[in-house]
Amino acid sequence: MRESGVKERILDTASRLFYDQGYHVTGINQIIEEADIARASLYNHFPSKTDLLLAYLDNTHASWFEELDAFLRPVTGPRERLLALFDFRIQRQRRLKYKGCHFNKIAVEASDDQDVLSRVRRHKQRFRDLIYQLVSQLTERRSILDNEQLADTLFLLLEGG
Template sequence: MKKSAVRERILKVASRLFYEQGYNLTGINQIIEEADIARASLYNHFDSKTDLLLAYLKEAEDVWYKEMEEFTANFFDPKHKLLALFDFRMERQNKRGFGGCQFIKISAEVSRQDLVVFDAVSHQKSRLKFFIDSIVGNLPQNNQVLSHTMLSDALFFLLEGATVSGSIYKNQESMLAAKAIAEKLLQDSFPQPAIKI
């Protein structure tokens, strides 16, 4: 079934405003005005502002993973695929002007009691962690430094921390440093076997 053009327009406007100026500072009236729709049209498609937020998070997650999978699809070696995640994040930082992760931004704005929204945010992060786990699982078992679980955690924290840091300093330095650390971890944890002559 084809999605409603009006619904897509509302979601596009709301997504831009939620990301650029924040969820709490974006009012329903502004969304209605910028989407050039009647108030009734908005509520025909979304029951509430929270419902609109959840649709925004769902679409953002779907787009994020589609782009990530396309970006990393041509890397077959697990180490290269893991390092490509840092390049992917750098590309997104450039595209978004170092505006930060939309999921982290939303989690900082909503009430702790809004469990449905927090579930949506944590789902995106858990999905990324699972993706990293699945790649790390393809590395050999001759780990010299970290277990697979610890390495997955380290890579996840490097990615997330560098994303936050990049949004504060508005540059790629944190992500480049995180990638260099990740490369060192992968090299030291899974060294190339010595070639016998």
């Protein structure tokens, strides 16, 4: 099997297990067994469980935004795109049999690891920035909330949902 195939299989297995049962509960031996790889293969690609976790977060971040971009591509207009963010979240939650936000779950489990928290913040900030960008494009007049407040409100609604 190609090396990239092994690495992908390790990451796919770890991603599923981290999301389904949590980071701390998931052991290296379980990942090795379920990915059907040799221990040396795992450590060849990921020197530590933390390295595997960081790769999981990077991969999840990239795929989340790729999915979002594809979902929003046919939607025109900032108002419609803001509303579509809610549809995207609902669709994704149903498909994944939602067990919580990947990033929030990991942040709770690895709250003492600054590399992990940095990736969580990066993901959340990018999403909030996208919302702000769309809010800033709205042409409707509002007198209650400015752009920052509306972006924060929508971000919190989406995060809480």
